[in-house]
Amino acid sequence: MTEFKFNNTQLSTIQDLEVDIELNKLEVAISNNSIQELDDEELLALLKISNALYRSGYPVIENNLYDSYREVFASKHPNHPYIISVESEVLSSGKTVALPQKMLSTDKAYSKEEIEKWLDKILKAAEDLDIDTKAIEIRVTPKLDGYAAYDDGEKLYTRGDGVKGQDVSRAFERGLKVAKNGERGLGAGEIVIDKAYFEANLSQFFENSRNIQAAIIAEKNVDERVLEAINDGACVFYPFALIDDWVGSHIDLIADFENIIDKIWNAVGYDVDGVILEATDSLIKEHMGATRKFHRWQIAFKINDEAAEVEVISVTPQTSRTGRVTPVAELVPTRISGATISRVTVHHYNMVKTNGVGPGAILQIVRSGLVIPKIEKVIKPADPQIPESCPSCQSHLIWESDHLVCPNKSDCPAQTENTLVHFFKTLGNNDGFGPKNIEKLTNLGIRHIHQMYDLKPHQFAAYGFGEKTSKNLFDQLQASREIEIEDWRFLSAFGVSRLGGGNCERLLQHYSLLELFEATVEDIAKLDGFAIVSAEAIVEGLANIKEEFLKVYGYGFNLITTPKLSELESSSSPIAGSTIVFTGKMLQGKRSEMEKHAKALGAKVGSSVNSKTTYLVAGLKVGETKINSAKNNGVQVLSEQEYLELIN
Structure with missing residues (x-):
């Protein structure tokens, strides 16, 4: 990949x-x-x-x-x-206003069997209300894949979080029309663009129709092509009340399910990603009600994928930061789900070899939800196209399980540049060493982290940086050594496979930084949370970076040592062994600092409340959800002051 x-x-x-x-x-x-x-x-x-x-x-x-x-x-x-909660629509920051009516998400089903289970709940509600189940009607409508909004006749609102949205009435002021020449004020609907119009006039300028939908309600700088589409009537607000539908008994629905779904799915000329089924009886709707996220009397039926058969032109290798070489199939350009697909990644080179992915092969490509395409299967194999050398440094490639790997960790440009970017990005304590400056330095011969720390101000100047910038870069390197940083973050910055921040912290609860390089696969596999495959990858990865790590470590970084698990378990701290969740705004310091301090006292810090949580520490502006979750799980809720008194 x-x-x-x-x-x-x-x-x-x-x-x-x-x-x-x-x-x-x-x-x-x-x-x-x-x-x-x-x-x-x-x-x-x-x-x-x-x-x-x-x-x-x-x-x-x-x-x-x-x-x-x-x-x-x-x-x-x-x-x-x-x-x-409802997954929020996203706009640039702005004032939110209460919606005239709640706009919830829709629960999803992917099979006829799931729809039948949902219908059973509808029928159960009818029985509870003493309504004849044979008289139950279901409405089926296209599920428009647009931008959810609500029109009360005076204002147009985004869905926002379902309770509050933003006023985007400017879309109507720009000329946006209601579909089917409908009137204003018909409630919930979607902002959509005609598919045929998009294909003919806009597909070469915009990746997908969602870009257009967002542009229609943008606060300023609306693309002139979007304004033209609005004026041409291609962009509309489509109220659900006006949309094409099928209405009938639940018996008829199940009896002719596939035909009904197919007919409604293709009933409109706009992007559709499913159909909506809902009970029409108002008493049933009132009885079943809703969760905070979904109406129980409504459900969306969706199909996962849209596929096409595509011919392979060639397979291009790409070397990643980890050294893995990824195969990318270059394709005969093909339209799928409204976008032209000309390349797709193959999982690994063993798939290329065993499935015959090469020039002339026919692949089934799946693209669902207007996102990155993937290979579903190889329809017609061809002679596989497999490289012998790394495309970045021309080193001979080796096999590691299913993957081709470049073993040249120290001098492969594709790996060294990205390794440097990853290191400084993970440290996160200086601003000067972003991708552009690192690219400039690697192009001029800097290949390793330790080489960065050897540079003096005049050397930065020799690489083409101005006098002031050179001094700033030098000063930031020194600061990155002096500013306190967790030892697990420092280790994670070297980019070893399977050694993200969480695993680094867990390992350093058992070993010091230097001891960890002597740990065996068996040692690591014994620890909670580490399987044998992960342990093998970690040990091999540590061996590969050991020389460079020791050079960088020797510059004397100001590292905060991770407390050992044995120390935490025997700690006399009142919160040792506890699991704590912090929420809300704290007065005594940043929440991140309080979390770090709690860890130092032997506590585990969680992000959400569950049955394993010991304390919920609540600052200011805390929502009811976490408080209620704490009560439901028997978790003790502490104010910030009560927590400070506890640990002191």
Whole structure:
């Protein structure tokens, strides 16, 4: 899988979110379509970021993958605010206003059997109300894949968090029309663009239609092509009340399910990602009610994937920071789900070899939810195209399990530049060593972290930096050694496979930094949370970086030592062994500092309240959800002052 990286546009959206997670770990998860290496806090961050980027028009994971990841998180934290609340639409920061009516999300089903189970709940509600079940009617409508909004006749609101949104009436002022020449004030609906118009006039300028939808309600600087689309009537607000539908008995629905779904799915000329089924009886709706997230009397039926058969032109190798060489299949350009697909990553070179991915091969490509395409299967194999040397440094490649790997850790440009970027990004204690400056330095011969710390101000100047910038860069390098930093973060900065921040911290609860390099596979595999495969990768990775690590470590970084587990367990601290969740705004210091201090006192720090939580420490402006979750799980709630009295 190609190494995914957030682009600048995506990063600007992420900066507006309240997530404090190493993005490189999330990038790896997106690259691998796997959350196996993420802890709960990181998984939550991935969900928040994926939702925000999808709604901003820059999706990074497939809808069904997002749904499955959300279910994993929900199984562990069923009462977490993110799970029980509406996933917010995302706009640039602005004043929010109360919606005239709540706008909830819609629960999802992916099979006829799931729909039948939902219908059983409808019928049970009818029996409770003494309503003849044979008279129950179901309405089926297209599930528009647009920008959710609410029109009360005077203002147009974004859905926001389902309770509060933003006033975007400016869209109507720009000429946006109601679909079917409808009147204003018909309530909830979606802002959409005609598919045929998008294909003919805008697809060469915009990656997908969600970019257009977001642009329609943008506060300023609206693209002139979008304004033209509005004037041409291609962009509309489509109220659900006006949308094409099928209404009939639940018996007829199940009897002719496939035909009804197919007819409604294709009933409109706008992007659709499913159909909506809902009970029509108002008494049943009132009786069944809603969760904080979904109406129980309504459900969406979705199909996971849209596929196409595509011919391979060639297979291009790409070397990642870890040294793995990823195969990228260059394709005959093909339209799938409204976008032209010309390349797709292959999982690894063993798949290329065993499945015959090479020039002339026919692949089935799946693209769901307007996101990154993937290979479903090889329809027609061809002679596999496998490189012998690294495309970055021409070193001879070696096999490691399913992967081709460049063993040249020290002098491979693809690895060294990205290793340097990762190191300074993970340290996070200086601003000068971003990708652009590092690229400039590596192009001029700097290949290793220790070489950076050997540089003097006049040498930066010799590399083309100005006098003031040279001094600033030198000073920041010195500061990065002097500013306190956790030893686990320092180790994580070297980018060893399977050694993200969480695993580094867990290992350093058992070993010192230098002792860890002597640990064997068997030693690490004995520790809680480390399987034999992970242990092998960690030991091999540590061996590869040992020489460079010792050189950098020798510069005398100001490292905060991770407390040993044995010390924590025997600590006399009143919170040793406890699990604590901090929430709200603290008066005595930053929440991150309080969390760090709690760890030093032997406590575990969590991000959400569950049955294993010992204390919930509540600062100012705390929502009811965490408080209620604490009560439901028997967790003691402490004010900030009560907590400080406890630890003192």
